[in-house]
Amino acid sequence: MTAVPLTHRYVIAARLKGYLGKHEESVALLTEALELEPDSPRLLRFRGHRRISISDYAGAIADLRAAADQLAGVEDEYEMYQPEVEKDVVSLILGRPEDVRPQHLSDTDAAANPEILGRYNTTLHASVWYHLGVAQYLAGDLEGCLPSFAESEKASRHQEGLVASQDWQYMALRRLGRTAEAEEVLDRFRTVDLVDEPHLVGYEGRMKLYTGEIGPDELWAMCDGNSLKTVTQGYGLGNWHYYNGDVDKAREVFDGVLKTRVTHAFAYLAVKAEYERNPDFATTSKEN
Incomplete structure (x- = not known):
């Protein structure tokens, strides 16, 4: 049987808990995983996300900032899309680890296997910056969230993340009274070739x-x-x-x-x- 790395199983389990609305349990699992792999940008990214879900914005910002500070030296990777994660949960429960696909696909591996990219809907770098921006916005730091969302927009490879990053920037700028800059965001949106x-x-x-x-x-x-x-x-x-x-x-x-x-x-x-x-x-x- 093919072994699925333990920290990968922690991420799968934590994502499942999140899908079930058990966000505090998701955070607890990721905290355990971080004891095995301290300072992992991937684990910090997922725990930061779930900390937002329980309104722990300070904790989320700390996690996501720690992850963001490491990104310059970390190869970007694609993150498995939720319906695909659910399939792998079933495979693990039924004792079929050989059927579990890579939850995180590096750029190097993606270049060698472009045909499987449909399973993935976000990337590590874009997700870290996006969730950091969201946590800052929800904490009331409208000024501070702007650079994070700008980085997320630059890193985004999928329409959903790109447009969402633009949207939060636009809202923050309007709330700050910076209408001209908000219009520049709309100009960038107008160039996006939208797919439904x-x-x-x-x-x-x-x-x-x-x-x-x-x-x-x-x-x-x-x-x-x-x-x-x-x-x-x-x-x-x-x-x-x-x-x-x-x-x-x-x-x-x-x-x-x-x-x-x-x-x-x-x-x-x-x-x-x-x-x-x-x-x-x-x-x-x-x-x-």
Whole structure:
């Protein structure tokens, strides 16, 4: 039987716990793994992600900053896409380790096997920078998140990560009142050759709202009853109403986001952060 390295099994187990919504258990598993492989950028990346999910933004920033500081000397690698990870979980449970595919595919290996890249949907470097930016944004550091999202945008090789990095930059810049720089982000988005893929959760729609290609009602209709899309589209839409001066409409949309109870979604956490810290939503924070 082919052995699957222990730290790889830890990542698979931690990702499974995350898919099941057991984020604290995911963090605990990755903490165990880091005892075996201290300072691993890969393990820090995944633990940082799950720390965001439990609102431990300081811990997430510490993990992801430690990972980012090492990236210059680390070959980038592709990360397995969730549905593919689930297949490998089944293989491990059924005692078929020989069927478990590489969870992380280095650039060198990818160049030799380009036909298998469809199994992978993110890369280590882009994920580290993206999740660092998200943690900083959710912690209220709108200025500090901008360089992280810019690095994520540069490192992104997949549409979802690229557009999401642009979206968070745009929102942060608008909230900082730096409208001209926000428009430059939209100019970059306009050059993206968009492809509609089933797994996309809504950043493309949000960016189309910002450019004026679609209106707010059309964006909201695109949610089509999908809770994750409602959360993702909703935070962007509510934020758009907010920085365009309509606090009441923003509150209405944000309330809709919270009603989904998709508590692990970054957009859900962003609404919670608004209600906890933003004085414009002080009344709402007491009600939610």
